[in-house]
Amino acid sequence: MRKVIVTTTINPPTEAIKKFSAMPGWDLVVIGDQKTPKDYSLTNGLYVTPEMQEAYDKEFSDALGWNCIARRNFGLLWAHDMKADIVAVVDDDNIPYENWGKNIIIGKETEVNYYETTLPAFDPVGATNHNNLWHRGYPLQLIPKRDYSVKKKKTIVPDVQADFWNGDPDIDAICRMEHAPDCKFDTKYFPIASNRLSPFNSQNTFLKGSLLKDYFMFPFIGRMEDIWAAYYLEAKTKCNVVYTEASVYQSRNVHDLVKDMKQEYLGYEYNFKLVNELPDNAENMMSYLPERSQQAFKLYQKHFK
Numbered sequence: 001m002r003k004v005i006v007t008t009t010i011n012p013p014t015e016a017i018k019k020f021s022a023m024p025g026w027d028l029v030v031i032g033d034q035k036t037p038k039d040y041s042l043t044n045g046l047y048v049t050p051e052m053q054e055a056y057d058k059e060f061s062d063a064l065g066w067n068c069i070a071r072r073n074f075g076l077l078w079a080h081d082m083k084a085d086i087v088a089v090v091d092d093d094n095i096p097y098e099n100w101g102k103n104i105i106i107g108k109e110t111e112v113n114y115y116e117t118t119l120p121a122f123d124p125v126g127a128t129n130h131n132n133l134w135h136r137g138y139p140l141q142l143i144p145k146r147d148y149s150v151k152k153k154k155t156i157v158p159d160v161q162a163d164f165w166n167g168d169p170d171i172d173a174i175c176r177m178e179h180a181p182d183c184k185f186d187t188k189y190f191p192i193a194s195n196r197l198s199p200f201n202s203q204n205t206f207l208k209g210s211l212l213k214d215y216f217m218f219p220f221i222g223r224m225e226d227i228w229a230a231y232y233l234e235a236k237t238k239c240n241v242v243y244t245e246a247s248v249y250q251s252r253n254v255h256d257l258v259k260d261m262k263q264e265y266l267g268y269e270y271n272f273k274l275v276n277e278l279p280d281n282a283e284n285m286m287s288y289l290p291e292r293s294q295q296a297f298k299l300y301q302k303h304f305k
Contacts, residue, residue, distance in 0.1 A: 002209075003027070003101070004084040005045075006075030009092045010035035010067070013042065016095045016248075021045045023101055027082065031075045034066045048074060057303075063219075063296035069226065070219035070296070072202060076212050077303050084209040089226075091203035094165060094248035105158050105191070105242065106208050112193040112242055114154035119145060121275040122194035124162075124243040125171070129186040133179060136172040136264070137199035137227030139272035156193060159208045159239035162200035164190070164246040170201050172223075173261035185246045192243040197234050197275050200241060202226035204248050211237060213304040218293045222263030228274070232285045235278035 005020050008031045013021075021028045021044040028045030031053070040047055053074050054061045064070045072089065079087045086106060090096075115122060123138040125131075126146045134143055168176075169183045203226075207215060214236045217225040234241060270288050277284040286294055 001085045002083055003086045003088070004029060004079040004082055005088045005090055006072060006079055007031070007090045007092055008033060008069060008072045008075065009040075011092060012037050012040065014092045015251075016090070017042075017092050019096050020090060023096070026088070026101060029075045029078045029082075031071050031078075033068075033071050046078070048078060057299070060296065060299040063292065063299050065219055068219055069202065070217045073217055073300055076215065077300070079209065080212050080303065084212075086206055087209055087212065088204075088206045089202040090248075091250075093252055094204050094250050096248050097246075100163075100247040101206075103244070103247075104161065104206060105244070106161050106206055107157060107159075109155050109157055110191060110242060111153055111155050112191040113189065114152050114156070115148055115192070115194040116150045116152075117147060117194060117196055119147070120196060120272075120279075122196040122198040124192050124194075124198055125169070127192050128164075128189045130169070130181065130183050133169065133171050133175055133181060133183075135199045136170050136175075136201065137224065137230070137267055137271060139275060140174070140268055141272045154193070156240050156242070158193075158242040159211060159237070160200065160233075160241040161206040162241060162243045163204045163206070163248065164243065165204055165248050165250040166246040167250040168252040169250065170203060172264050172267075173257045177257050177261075187245040190243065190245040193241065197231055197278065198241060198243075199227050200230045200243070202229070203250075208239075211239060213301060216297050216300050218289055219296055220290045220293045221266050223260060224264065224267040224271075227267060227271075228285065228288075231274055231278055232282055235282035235285075
């Protein structure tokens with residue numbers, strides 16, 4: 001089984017990257033950006049320079065733009081070319097624990113804590129011991145309505161495994177400004193799944209390689225790039241998403257929270273509409289995307305034909 005780790009960076013090799021590069025049984029692909037140090041190098045793994053990306057597909061590179069997480073799409077294409085069975089998308093500030101990548105449940109029958117809700121979306125963070133928080137990209141309008149009373153044990157076969165993160169978790173800027181949490185998620189609440197669309201990120205998530213065609217980080221939508229990728233993938237493929245216990249500690253890179261909030265605004269405005277509309281037709285996503293984002297997606301999908 002081919003397993004590939006994909007990330008982007010604008011930093012010198014971090015503690016997290018060094019640990020990911022030493023993972024036995026995994027190949028690491030790091031996608032560079034214009035701000036990445038020119039002398040970036042890895043002891044193990046492949047560093048894909050901006051020049052290599054442009055040589056691979058200049059039109060697609062131009063369509064994505066620079067200095068954005070959407071460059072990570074090049075890593076997904078590299079993983080596809082490597083015929084990856086499992087792809088892990090990670091961030092360079094998420095330091096992996098010893099158990100990282102050792103408990104992959106994709107493609108395996110797994111008993112989960114299964115939550116059924118009548119709301120159009122499910123928030124996995126609220127189902128844990130940190131139930132005052134919510135996942136980045138969860139519609140704000142639904143936060144006071146979250147209800148975890150209908151829960152049962154169910155066996156499903158996951159297509160996506162979204163591992164959690166101790167430390168500074170993946171919550172939105174409003175939540176972070178209000179709570180400034182330092183989390184340790186209790187393992188007893190996992191694994192978690194639900195009957196509705198739910199947000200997952202690109203900082204500690206494992207995907208079946210066959211899903212890559214429909215998993216795309218849409219550029220030019222701020223900090224919703226990976227969240228809308230998740231919502232689209234779930235609606236398009238009806239894949240099973242399971243949230244599992246924390247396997248990294250997030251030592252978060254320095255962020256301006258007001259800037260983050262501005263970059264999340266598109267989600268604050270439209271996430272509620274998306275989770276209501278996408279289950280009927282995933283292509284409804286396109287009406288919320290800039291034209292250049294749609295064009296970039298078309299260029300990405302050409303690599304899968």
